[in-house]
Amino acid sequence: xxxxxxxxxxxxxxxxxxxxxxxxxxxxxxxxxxxxxxxxxxxxxxxxxxxxxxxxxxxxxxxxxxxxxxxxxxxxxxxxxxxxxxxxxxxxxxxxxxxxxxxxxxxxxxxxxxxxxxxxxxxxxxxxxxxxxxxxxxxxxxxxxxxxxxxxxxxxxxxxxxxxxxxxxxxxxxxxxxxxxxxxxxxxxxxxxxxxxxxxxxxxxxxxxxxxxxxxxxxxxxxxxxxxxxxxxxxxxxxxxxxxxxx
Numbered sequence: 001x002x003x004x005x006x007x008x009x010x011x012x013x014x015x016x017x018x019x020x021x022x023x024x025x026x027x028x029x030x031x032x033x034x035x036x037x038x039x040x041x042x043x044x045x046x047x048x049x050x051x052x053x054x055x056x057x058x059x060x061x062x063x064x065x066x067x068x069x070x071x072x073x074x075x076x077x078x079x080x081x082x083x084x085x086x087x088x089x090x091x092x093x094x095x096x097x098x099x100x101x102x103x104x105x106x107x108x109x110x111x112x113x114x115x116x117x118x119x120x121x122x123x124x125x126x127x128x129x130x131x132x133x134x135x136x137x138x139x140x141x142x143x144x145x146x147x148x149x150x151x152x153x154x155x156x157x158x159x160x161x162x163x164x165x166x167x168x169x170x171x172x173x174x175x176x177x178x179x180x181x182x183x184x185x186x187x188x189x190x191x192x193x194x195x196x197x198x199x200x201x202x203x204x205x206x207x208x209x210x211x212x213x214x215x216x217x218x219x220x221x222x223x224x225x226x227x228x229x230x231x232x233x234x235x236x237x238x239x240x241x242x243x244x245x246x247x
Contacts, residue, residue: 020050021047021050021051021054021056021057024043024046024047024050025043025044025047025056025057025060027043028040028043028044028047028060028064031043032064037067037068040064041064041065041068044057044060044061044064045061047060047061048061048077048080053084055080055081055084055085055091058077058078058080058081059077059078059081059091059094061077062074062075062076062077062078062081062094062098063094065077066094066097066098071098071101071102072098072102074094074098075095075098075099075102078091078094078095078098079095082095087114087118089114089115089117089118089119092111092112092114092115093111093112093115093124093125095111096108096109096110096111096112096115096128097128099111100128100131100132103135105132105135105136108128108132109129109132109133112125112128112129112132113129116129121148121152122152123149123150123152123153123156123159124149126145126146126148126149126152126159127145127146127149127156127158127159127162129145130142130143130144130145130146130149130159130162130163130166131162133145134162134165134166134169139166139169139170142162142166143163143166143167143170146159146160146162146163146166147163150163155187157189157191157192160179160183160192161191161192161195163179164176164179164180164195164199167179168199173199173202173203176199177196177199177200177203180192180193180195180196180199181196184196201242204238204242205239205242205243208235208238208239208242209239211231211235212232212235212236212239215228215229215231215232215235216232219232
């Protein structure tokens with residue numbers, strides 16, 4: 001799934017301090033645009049040192065740490081933002097993403113639930129809650145969240161692929177295939193088409209394995225019908241063709 005940190009907005013007047021901070025933020029943003037990540041990080045760190053009580057600075061630094069893969073540091077930044085803006089759903093979303101990437105699924109779920117309370121039909125949040133449930137084996141709850149995400153945003157590919165994974169995990173291969181086919185009736189989506197190919201190929205392999213075992217059992221039981229032996233040979237050839245990796 002693709003997740004991004006969210007910006008936060010404040011409505012305070014542009015005091016001299018705020019203007020000075022804006023200059024530093026602009027400098028850090030320009031460094032990002034120029035591809036100089038270390039200069040951007042240095043600038044955003046200077047912002048929080050100079051203006052420790054400003055939530056925007058900690059949020060920007062958190063986003064910066066996130067892009068560098070410093071997830072624990074990013075989470076700490078968002079903790080500091082929430083100390084000032086405890087009910088801000090965007091910041092809870094940001095922290096939830098950081099926690100989920102560190103496999104802190106319970107605490108991440110708590111953050112996403114705060115977001116969901118503010119935005120009950122937000123597809124990204126519903127999808128993320130589904131992922132938290134799926135990773136902890138709560139498949140029924142995960143399925144409900146993915147379905148709600150798709151109801152809010154019917155073309156949401158990530159939620160659809162996640163729902164398909166849930167159906168597979170629950171042993172509902174036919175339902176997983178049906179979800180792909182239904183989506184592809186109206187949407188040309190290469191990721192879903194690839195998923196459909198995987199599902200059908202795996203289904204073919206399973207069917208060939210079962211058919212081969214039946215043929216082998218017949219031969220082992222003394223079946224002298226030459227057709228059975230020929231069929232087993234064709235099955236073995238088909239299984240080999242499906243299992244040999246493509247170059």
